[in-house]
Amino acid sequence: MPFIQVKVIENVFSDDQKKEMIQKLTDAMVGIEGENMRAVTWCVVEEVRSGSWGIAGNPLSTADVKASAEGGP
Numbered sequence: 001m002p003f004i005q006v007k008v009i010e011n012v013f014s015d016d017q018k019k020e021m022i023q024k025l026t027d028a029m030v031g032i033e034g035e036n037m038r039a040v041t042w043c044v045v046e047e048v049r050s051g052s053w054g055i056a057g058n059p060l061s062t063a064d065v066k067a068s069a070e071g072g073p
Contacts, residue, residue, distance in 0.1 A: 001040035002029050010047040011062045012069075018045045 004025050013021070022043045030038045050062040 001042065002033065002037060004029065004041070004043040006043070006045045007048055007053075008045065009053055009060060009062050009065050010050055012065045013045075021045060 006021060006025070008018075022045065025043050026038065026041050029041050051059045053060045
């Protein structure tokens with residue numbers, strides 16, 4: 001049974017966006033493995049505390065991700 005694990009920084013995505021991620025990622029796996037796998041495809045969206053995720057040696061915050069999504073630095 002497929003298990004999809006997604007990690008995101010807390011407070012970036014709404015509950016509706018996380019629901020959409022789960023639906024679309026499940027659809028992607030079903031597209032690869034076939035419709036019979038839908039019922040046994042697990043998807044978990046885990047939120048990581050702001051500042052507990054790093055990139056290029058620097059901690060990344062919720063504000064950093066939101067600014068990046070808006071076209072900021």
